[in-house]
Amino acid sequence: MEKFSKEYFRYLANQIMFDLSDQEIEELQEDFKTLTKQMELLDKIDTSNVDEMIYPFEEDTVYLREDVVNHEITQEEALQNAPLVKNKMIVVPKVVK
Amino acid sequence: MNFNDVKNKDIKTACEESLSLAKASQAKLNAVVSFVEVEQQVKELSNKNANSPLFGVPIVLKDNVSTKGILTSASSRILSNYIPIYDATITKKLKEAGAIVIAKSSMDELGMGGTNLNAYTGKVNNPYDVNRISGGSSGGSAALVAQGVVPFAIGTDTGDSVRKPASYCGIVGVKPTYGRISRYGIIPYASSLDHVGYFTTNVSDASSALEVLAGRDDLDMTSSNQEVQAYSKLLDSNVAGKKIAILVNVQEAIEDTTITNSFNHIMNTLKEKGAIVEEVRMNDDYMKALLPTYYVLSNAEATANHSNLDGVRFGVREEGADLVEIMINSRTKGFSSDVRKRFVIGSYSLHVDNQEKLYKKAQKVRRVIVDELKTIMNKYDVIVASSSGTIAPLPNQKCGEDLSVSHLVAENHMLLGNFSGFPSMSLPQVMVNKMPVGISVMAKAFDEVNMFNIAKAIEEITGLENIVVGGDE
Numbered sequence: 001m002e003k004f005s006k007e008y009f010r011y012l013a014n015q016i017m018f019d020l021s022d023q024e025i026e027e028l029q030e031d032f033k034t035l036t037k038q039m040e041l042l043d044k045i046d047t048s049n050v051d052e053m054i055y056p057f058e059e060d061t062v063y064l065r066e067d068v069v070n071h072e073i074t075q076e077e078a079l080q081n082a083p084l085v086k087n088k089m090i091v092v093p094k095v096v097k
Numbered sequence: 098m099n100f101n102d103v104k105n106k107d108i109k110t111a112c113e114e115s116l117s118l119a120k121a122s123q124a125k126l127n128a129v130v131s132f133v134e135v136e137q138q139v140k141e142l143s144n145k146n147a148n149s150p151l152f153g154v155p156i157v158l159k160d161n162v163s164t165k166g167i168l169t170s171a172s173s174r175i176l177s178n179y180i181p182i183y184d185a186t187i188t189k190k191l192k193e194a195g196a197i198v199i200a201k202s203s204m205d206e207l208g209m210g211g212t213n214l215n216a217y218t219g220k221v222n223n224p225y226d227v228n229r230i231s232g233g234s235s236g237g238s239a240a241l242v243a244q245g246v247v248p249f250a251i252g253t254d255t256g257d258s259v260r261k262p263a264s265y266c267g268i269v270g271v272k273p274t275y276g277r278i279s280r281y282g283i284i285p286y287a288s289s290l291d292h293v294g295y296f297t298t299n300v301s302d303a304s305s306a307l308e309v310l311a312g313r314d315d316l317d318m319t320s321s322n323q324e325v326q327a328y329s330k331l332l333d334s335n336v337a338g339k340k341i342a343i344l345v346n347v348q349e350a351i352e353d354t355t356i357t358n359s360f361n362h363i364m365n366t367l368k369e370k371g372a373i374v375e376e377v378r379m380n381d382d383y384m385k386a387l388l389p390t391y392y393v394l395s396n397a398e399a400t401a402n403h404s405n406l407d408g409v410r411f412g413v414r415e416e417g418a419d420l421v422e423i424m425i426n427s428r429t430k431g432f433s434s435d436v437r438k439r440f441v442i443g444s445y446s447l448h449v450d451n452q453e454k455l456y457k458k459a460q461k462v463r464r465v466i467v468d469e470l471k472t473i474m475n476k477y478d479v480i481v482a483s484s485s486g487t488i489a490p491l492p493n494q495k496c497g498e499d500l501s502v503s504h505l506v507a508e509n510h511m512l513l514g515n516f517s518g519f520p521s522m523s524l525p526q527v528m529v530n531k532m533p534v535g536i537s538v539m540a541k542a543f544d545e546v547n548m549f550n551i552a553k554a555i556e557e558i559t560g561l562e563n564i565v566v567g568g569d570e
Binding site: 009012013014015016017018019020021024027028031034035037038039041042043044045046047050051052053054055056057061062065071073077078080081082083084090092093094095 | 383389410419425434437443445455457461467
């Protein structure tokens, strides 16, 4: 698949579960001309022997809490925003046919 | 409007007036997604903390802040029917402090934008010139404070999304240290860069508001255990001996001499008041790499964070023959064109072919940039620069060419605060053709005291305190 072709962008979009119109792909092709030039600016920076920075601070703020139930929600609350509910379950089309 | 204006009025009257102003300003600003009735909230004030600086103060929340029972759409179609079943931690804190929520404000969809042009409810207009943008992504909150509707509004800041609209709208915008304010219940954008921030009309209100918002929250495992300081009591504009660094990469990239001259005047006055003011320079290549690094990291993180928006368990569902088709249709129609295009950039960065040379490279570049920033920051109390190189642009008006320093550096340097997590704020610097431009102040991690104090000194020099547009045209 040719990089930055229509198929390529559609593939990238479908990988994360949405679609693009032909016009959107053309706009992306245009945007990527600038983006790739901007991304090339990263290559000017020497990162040999540098670790990735994942978060701003590396001191621990995370710990394992006691394994006790807290912060519960009811089934009704859990389903309150579901688009389609039947017998207290979220309804989708049959997966196994 | 500021906190004291409200304290001098009957609370119910002040909040009802504020709600009326918000409604009256909607035709002009288009800044509100949902109005919130105040009567019940005012009744519940009897068991709230009357000593809180926000007691009885009408406020606005950005529409990515979860509010139990109140629409929280993040200005996205896919969440345009989403009613949270819980309050964000900051919603709870603000309620406990006696703040009265009068509206949820418009934003760039899911926080992904810097213009507030890309909101499901449409463009937010700048209160000073409705043809111009408010800036984003927290544009609705900024516009409502600048208009004089409320003295306080919550925003979020992933890549200057509080500070840039604050600059364009002539108000104070604060992004405290990463982890200073809990993000539990905030609809995320990019978790390693996301901060809760807020708007006020003066530095004093900003310093007292952080006392209400800050603190460890076990529901947000990135929130900090560091002690919350008495920022308002410690507020002191005496700059004698304070070390202030001017980030010259930014000032050199600004073409507007009204902005650079007023900046120089402020710096000279700080010197006269005893501050040690020196110029510092970051590596130019690092400064130019800020925006592309941000594009790679933020869009990649957003792609992962928003994978749960699929129309199946919540949000707007589109029809489909099977589960996959439902998800694809819901996401295609649920996200705007702009957001899907940003997700494609994220998908591109995370693709196995690009992970090493783009995604991991950007994470390493982030460390290189932050390491240099830390080296400079260690020698100074604050680093300052003009928040933007221009006044609020017109929609689709470019601020410099895509690879120019005026675009890459002058318009995007506040990303330094998101990359490093250092506290950073913008306050009004100067009016240019009756349009405001801000000045940014960044301090060491968790040193909000110095940030507020030096901002206060700058505010005394500019005199641009409590300025709002007012009126209800």
